[in-house]
Amino acid sequence: MRASAAIADPGTSALAVERDIREGEDLGSIGGQGNVAFRCVRGRACLWIVASLDGCDVAALRAGHGRDELRVAARADTADHAVFEYASAVGAFRTKVRLHAGDVPIVQCTTSFLPARDTALPYWPRDLYPLDAPEGTVFTAQRGLRTGIVYAGAPRPLPFSLFYLQDFSALNDHFTTVNRTPADRVGGVWPELGYAPPAGEDAVLPMAREIRISDAYLVVDAGLPATEAQIAQRYLDDLAATYLAIPRPDVEHHDWAARAQRTLRDLSVSPACTFVRRGRRYLMPYVGDDTKPPESMVQLTMLTNVLEYDGWRGAPSDLAAMLHATLREFFDPEVGSVVRWLPGEQFAPSQADAHMSHEAMDSWYLHHALFNLTRLARQNDDTARELLAVSLPFAVRVARRFNYTWPIFFDLKTLDVIQAEAWPGQGGEKDVGGLYALVMIHAHELFGDEEYLEEAKRGVLRLRECGFALGYQMNTTGFAAEAALRLWKQTRDRTFLEISEICLANLFDNMWLWECSYGRARSYPTFFGLFPLRDAPYLAAYEELEALAKFHDYLPMGGEDVRPSLRLLLAEYQRYVLHRGWHYYPDVLPADALAEKARNGTVYRSLSVPLEDLQDGNAASGQVGQELYGAGIAFVFATRHAVRLDEAGLVAWCDYPTDELRRPDARTITWNIGGDPRLECELRLSPVAADTAPVRVRVTARAGEVDVPLRGTVSPEGDAVFRVHGARAVTIRLQEPGGERDDRAVEIGGPRRAP
Numbered sequence: 001m002r003a004s005a006a007i008a009d010p011g012t013s014a015l016a017v018e019r020d021i022r023e024g025e026d027l028g029s030i031g032g033q034g035n036v037a038f039r040c041v042r043g044r045a046c047l048w049i050v051a052s053l054d055g056c057d058v059a060a061l062r063a064g065h066g067r068d069e070l071r072v073a074a075r076a077d078t079a080d081h082a083v084f085e086y087a088s089a090v091g092a093f094r095t096k097v098r099l100h101a102g103d104v105p106i107v108q109c110t111t112s113f114l115p116a117r118d119t120a121l122p123y124w125p126r127d128l129y130p131l132d133a134p135e136g137t138v139f140t141a142q143r144g145l146r147t148g149i150v151y152a153g154a155p156r157p158l159p160f161s162l163f164y165l166q167d168f169s170a171l172n173d174h175f176t177t178v179n180r181t182p183a184d185r186v187g188g189v190w191p192e193l194g195y196a197p198p199a200g201e202d203a204v205l206p207m208a209r210e211i212r213i214s215d216a217y218l219v220v221d222a223g224l225p226a227t228e229a230q231i232a233q234r235y236l237d238d239l240a241a242t243y244l245a246i247p248r249p250d251v252e253h254h255d256w257a258a259r260a261q262r263t264l265r266d267l268s269v270s271p272a273c274t275f276v277r278r279g280r281r282y283l284m285p286y287v288g289d290d291t292k293p294p295e296s297m298v299q300l301t302m303l304t305n306v307l308e309y310d311g312w313r314g315a316p317s318d319l320a321a322m323l324h325a326t327l328r329e330f331f332d333p334e335v336g337s338v339v340r341w342l343p344g345e346q347f348a349p350s351q352a353d354a355h356m357s358h359e360a361m362d363s364w365y366l367h368h369a370l371f372n373l374t375r376l377a378r379q380n381d382d383t384a385r386e387l388l389a390v391s392l393p394f395a396v397r398v399a400r401r402f403n404y405t406w407p408i409f410f411d412l413k414t415l416d417v418i419q420a421e422a423w424p425g426q427g428g429e430k431d432v433g434g435l436y437a438l439v440m441i442h443a444h445e446l447f448g449d450e451e452y453l454e455e456a457k458r459g460v461l462r463l464r465e466c467g468f469a470l471g472y473q474m475n476t477t478g479f480a481a482e483a484a485l486r487l488w489k490q491t492r493d494r495t496f497l498e499i500s501e502i503c504l505a506n507l508f509d510n511m512w513l514w515e516c517s518y519g520r521a522r523s524y525p526t527f528f529g530l531f532p533l534r535d536a537p538y539l540a541a542y543e544e545l546e547a548l549a550k551f552h553d554y555l556p557m558g559g560e561d562v563r564p565s566l567r568l569l570l571a572e573y574q575r576y577v578l579h580r581g582w583h584y585y586p587d588v589l590p591a592d593a594l595a596e597k598a599r600n601g602t603v604y605r606s607l608s609v610p611l612e613d614l615q616d617g618n619a620a621s622g623q624v625g626q627e628l629y630g631a632g633i634a635f636v637f638a639t640r641h642a643v644r645l646d647e648a649g650l651v652a653w654c655d656y657p658t659d660e661l662r663r664p665d666a667r668t669i670t671w672n673i674g675g676d677p678r679l680e681c682e683l684r685l686s687p688v689a690a691d692t693a694p695v696r697v698r699v700t701a702r703a704g705e706v707d708v709p710l711r712g713t714v715s716p717e718g719d720a721v722f723r724v725h726g727a728r729a730v731t732i733r734l735q736e737p738g739g740e741r742d743d744r745a746v747e748i749g750g751p752r753r754a755p
């Protein structure tokens with residue numbers, strides 16, 4: 001067995017770093033843009049990338065770390081990057097430094113390590129240090145498996161902020177080798193920030209094998225944001241700029257319409273999905289879980305999703321009728337409102353948790369049920385309108401009782417607090433103020449009472465100073481963003497637009513913006529996943545389906561008021577969740593990726609119902625259960641991203657958000673595609689059936705005042721596929737049979753014929 005070396009700490013205090021840089025060897029400029037410049041300095045035991053603002057050094061990024069004197073062997077410059085090779089007693093390092101020009105200058109620093117012998121890492125210091133800045137603020141940093149971000153700022157030596165992202169996608173080999181995850185590895189306490197690689201006596205890197213140990217991106221901005229709104233805006237802008245610089249995985253198309261049809265069948269006929277209580281049939285919360293009474297949130301969530309799908313496919317379903325028949329059962333006359341649990345039904349003995357009771361109300365559950373009633377009422381559903389009207393006074397009374405700051409659990413009868421906070425000092429369900437506001441906005445539209453609009457304003461304004469602590473349940477945070485945007489559109493009070501941006505900054509701060517490919521995650525993607533809760537360790541189908549639906553609505557609603565960084569990020573999230581969401585289904589995953597037993601119910605691979613939880617590669621997925629209230633994911637994805645062209649037997653798909661669908665004639669449709677013109681999405685036309693008659697399709701995209709023909713290809717599945725830049729108006733024309741041949745058209749459908 002070979003002996004191993006250990007990398008020790010040569011002195012990493014802020015003063016030691018500043019001295020190391022001051023006394024180090026200047027290896028030359030890396031480049032710059034505007035008032036930001038970067039240069040490389042060789043310190044005693046570290047290689048530093050030093051960032052300056054208006055000629056003043058403000059931050060240093062460590063690129064390599066030994067335990068004694070570094071020896072720089074070479075610097076090689078190419079057109080877009082510089083490469084440094086250097087060594088210490090424990091091994092050799094290679095650092096590639098690249099400047100990405102764009103909306104803001106971004107320096108990327110990629111470091112690999114080649115150990116001279118088996119090398120343990122009992123300690124590895126963080127890699128980002130503000131210079132001559134004794135006081136500063138960390139606005140947000142990585143939590144758990146979320147994106148490796150730290151975002152901070154300081155008032156001196158001159159006002160500045162730092163946005164740092166460690167691209168964990170590039171480090172999977174490292175995590176696999178040392179059997180660690182990147183959870184909670186980016187953050188720190190001012191002024192020691194950034195990434196600390198996984199360490200420990202058993203975290204051994206083998207000799208003579210080069211492993212990438214860091215892939216860091218750094219943005220330096222002039223000025224220190226002074227308000228929560230400015231902090232959120234700069235965060236979103238820097239995140240979008242960095243997103244354009246990082247490598248992004250490819251996506252695959254999935255047939256969500258077929259998945260939706262399978263889901264409708266399974267929910268309708270499987271005895272593991274429904275149960276009967278008091279003569280009515282209800283959906284269970286999880287497949288095979290009959291231990292709790294029926295829940296209003298489950299029935300209403302799925303009812304609204306199924307009704308949308310029924311409208312999209314042009315046929316009513318028995319499932320929607322079954323769910324609708326349960327609505328009145330959830331009204332509790334003692335409370336004066338629709339409630340969470342079916343009144344009077346018993347919990348199984350296994351559900352002895354103190355919060356599993358008819359008296360304990362989780363704050364967001366109440367308002368989510370009311371929100372879905374508003375959705376139904378706006379579609380002229382008399383039952384929903386009646387239930388909403390009699391429940392609204394209770395919702396207002398609860399809001400005023402808690403002064404628009406809701407606890408985690410409260411007693412339905414007494415309105416006493418049962419649990420105030422999820423964790424000490426974190427507060428309650430802060431984002432419920434936005435969901436409450438959305439209910440009130442719709443109530444104002446339905447009933448015309450101006451007091452409802454005033455209630456909406458009170459609920460949203462309580463979010464103004466929450467910063468990055470606003471998000472509790474991420475679908476609720478998305479509803480809050482919409483409510484604030486709607487109030488901005490109505491009042492033109494910019495405070496509401498700023499609150500909306502704060503909400504969305506919270507959502508993107510809760511993303512999994514890296515591809516986990518170690519362990520079980522080799523069989524499914526994770527890039528751009530949304531964690532359901534602020535502290536959740538996994539991705540969840542239910543919150544993601546609601547996020548996609550909200551994002552899809554948000555962009556056309558906001559129009560030009562939506563900042564460009566959000567247009568980019570909201571569109572890209574939708575593109576990736578359409579790809580990644582397919583892997584929530586247990587029939588897609590290999591058996592060894594699934595938990596042997598679920599906490600709730602039973603997982604049946606044959607059912608087209610998603611798992612609640614996709615875990616990182618070191619944990620099995622499906623530990624929570626197979627989530628029936630998340631089964632609407634297929635319905636939502638199909639109805640938001642596909643248009644039926646029944647006259648031609650086709651479905652048109654786009655993996656970016658779209659709006660303003662128009663049909664100038666029977667063989668033409670036009671779409672506005674969202675997103676950012678610097679990135680591309682996929683437009684696809686798919687035959688519905690094997691015997692679809694051949695049709696030639698011509699697609700054009702409007703750039704400025706010109707319609708540019710797009711050259712498509714025919715996929716192995718027989719679909720016509722086109723690549724389209726974001727923020728374009730697209731026209732799809734189905735050419736007349738026997739008409740003049742157009743070489744720029746693509747023929748699909750029918751048996752393939754010789755040219």
